[in-house]
Amino acid sequence: MNDKTYIEKLKTFWRDEIIASEVYQALANKAKEGQRELFIRLAKMEQGHAELWQRIAEDHFGATFERSLGRRVKIFFIKIFFL
Secondary structure, three states: OOHHHHHHHHHHHHHHHHHHHHHHHHHHHHOOHHHHHHHHHHHHHHHHHHHHHHHHHHHHHOOOOOOOHHHHHHHHHHHHHHO
8 A cells, every 4th residue: 555545544544533532422412411421431532543543644644634624514414413
């Protein structure tokens, strides 16, 4: 694989972790008190995974990822229709 392919893979992994973190945070906001902490912990774990993929991309390829408008819209619709 070439560098571009690796960067795209890392970006896919990063994006999936960001989406998961946002979804878990939304679930935490709707959860009952006993479940809220679990979802918050999961959201933080996913955010940590996203930071790991970002760090690997930066350290090995000099690439950085940013949350795009399209990604924000996707997360918004996931929250609206599925939560």
